[in-house]
Amino acid sequence: MKYVILIHSNPQPWGHPTPNFLPEYEELTAEQRDTMNADFDQLLTELNTNGELVTGEALGDPATSRLFRWADGKPLVTDGPYSEAKEHLAGFFLIDVESQERAEEITTRFSGPGETVELRPLMWPGGDA
Template sequence: MKFLILIYGNPEGRELWNQLSEEQRRESMAGYGELEEALTARGELLASESLDDPGLTKQVRVREGRAVTTDGPFAEIKEQLAGFYLVDCASLERATEIVARIPEAEHSIVEIRPVRDLSALQ
């Protein structure tokens, strides 16, 4: 069986992260690296990414064939995550074009969320 493990954060956790020294941040990130290595060795890791600030999220609704975006990240509580596509494209505009081609987008909310670049911490 496949599982998507979503790691949720909150403003208090982000504030604590921001108060850590560079060394403490590197140590924390090393723990993620070790976990990824262990899961890879067992053949269990399919994909892993850290998502960028939720304030950068865009919600996309396709209505009458037209994609309309609003600031995210929160869908109504009745909405539940059903799956995801991980894409590598040139811009938010291109990602919005991709969302407009998802069949379910006409009847649901799809969020576009940038992936955080962690290369500076390594």
Template sequence: MAKYMLIMRGNDESIAKMMETPFDEMLTTMGRFNEELIRAGVLVAAEGLDDAAQSVVVDVSGPAPIVTDGPYGETKELFGGFYILDVASKQEAVEWAKRLPAFPGTKIEIRRVPGIDEFPQDNEWIIKERAWRERTGQL
């Protein structure tokens, strides 16, 4: 099994369509999908994000960080939420992403989340992180 993150990216069209949808209807649709993931035993985490207009951007490309009100860059492809699934393969992650109830114009990026076992186990910081994960029940 491997973890994959499904990153939901909206554009102006998909965000407008989402805003037209009654909130209860959206919750029901997403709730049904989430229930499928839970029943299949693959859901690790899932979160939607608040309105990008409420975001703050910290730009560290210059000599000193610059903080500005968001959203960052173009609204063509805003990061709107994510799922983390623990599945057998990238293809299985793709199959779940194809079933995700999304508004027209949404893109779903899929990226593998490397496990802690893939890093050098004798590294001081990996040892500390492993201990923290064990203390918090994540391992």
């Protein structure tokens, strides 16, 4: 079963890795941040070794996005982001796992202080929804 893990983050200021720009993360001690970074590296290694990580990418600043819609029967292109919001999509990881329970276990390990992480099943191919 394939799932996408969506990482949402505050766009101001924008940068990667996104936790480095979150007040909740900055309030942690250097030792706590180092431990979290090491744990995340270990998670990515585990997922690669298990063959569960398909891909992942960080996304650019939402202010650089372009929106494509239809208006008056023709395409209309405007500057992004899609909406004025406190959080924007910062990146994603595509995983291929045996069950929803495993996907949820992995996603829990992706979240950290001040972050919002969304788990969503793929519809096809290899998705169940």
